[in-house]
Amino acid sequence: MSNDDGTAGRGAAEGGADEAVSAPELPAEPRISVDLTGVAAEPGVAKPDPILVADGVRRQFGGLTAVDVAHLEVPRGSITALIGPNGAGKSTFFNLLTGFDRPNAGSWTFQGERASGVPAYRVARRGMVRTFQLTKALTRLTVLDNMLLAAPKQSGEGMLGAFWRPGWRRQERENLERAESLLRRFKLYDKRADFAGTLSGGQRKLLEMARALMVDPALVMLDEPMAGVNPALVQSLLEHVTALRDREGKTVLFVEHDMDVVMGISDWVVVLAQGKVIAEGRPDDIRSDAAVIDAYLGTHHGAPAEEGSGG
């Protein structure tokens, strides 16, 4: 996946040592994350408390089957990584789950309710949100306007709401307060009046995350959260990601190519190859999985990180 504005991957890392990405300001009370100790490392395995359950999800483009996931459960309160070689179907699967693409077959539930066939905006309102790399159009808006655009639906947008201005005003004020509070937490408050296009790679990633949190989701799906980020800033970005789980009890599902990042912060790793889940398990299970090593060595420039390199 590459950025819409043409920047891509680690090679396009931006920002210098002065980039304002620092540790998150968060609620004091830490939460306890999910315990997956007894879960077997095998494709399609059941989890103790899945927030998302997918069954028989298939997406074809002409003769090519991009996604063919028989069964997948994402454990609530976990950080789950979705990895796989280039073209494995990760983005397509993300797009399907969040209602931005339609499958040829299959269904899935979110928090126990059917979510397949539900439009993207309603999936988001139910608490399942994905980040997007900033499009060209969004880079021409200010940081604050980017946040407000991601706010829950304004009651004033509808006919009835237009006649009910006090309610509309209240919601606008609440959205503004939430946006400003998130911008403070992500250290972007001082940039609120700047065009989003002026942000560094790391700050863009923070804005993408902050935007997703406008609807206070239960499941946050991150699209390559570390792509284009100066390596010096990766650690503080990771702290923001782990804080979503540890301090807020959110579930995180993320696609990422950087194996050190994946192995370092994930509770669970799902490996796609040619659209299928070929392995899933704890980072240690995945590091030593023959099918995974095979899939990566066959088609990818880099194998999963060696034991111990993930920190």
Ligand SMILES: Nc1ncnc2c1ncn2[C@@H]1O[C@H](COP(=O)(O)OP(=O)(O)OP(=O)(O)O)[C@@H](O)[C@H]1O
């Ligand atoms: N709109 C489309 N039309 C035709 N083929 C597509 C389309 N979108 C994706 N594909 C194909 O589906 C397969 C899966 O692509 P996808 O982008 O989901 O993989 P990915 O795992 O996200 O890859 P990467 O890591 O390179 O971003 C690829 O072979 C891709 O070329």
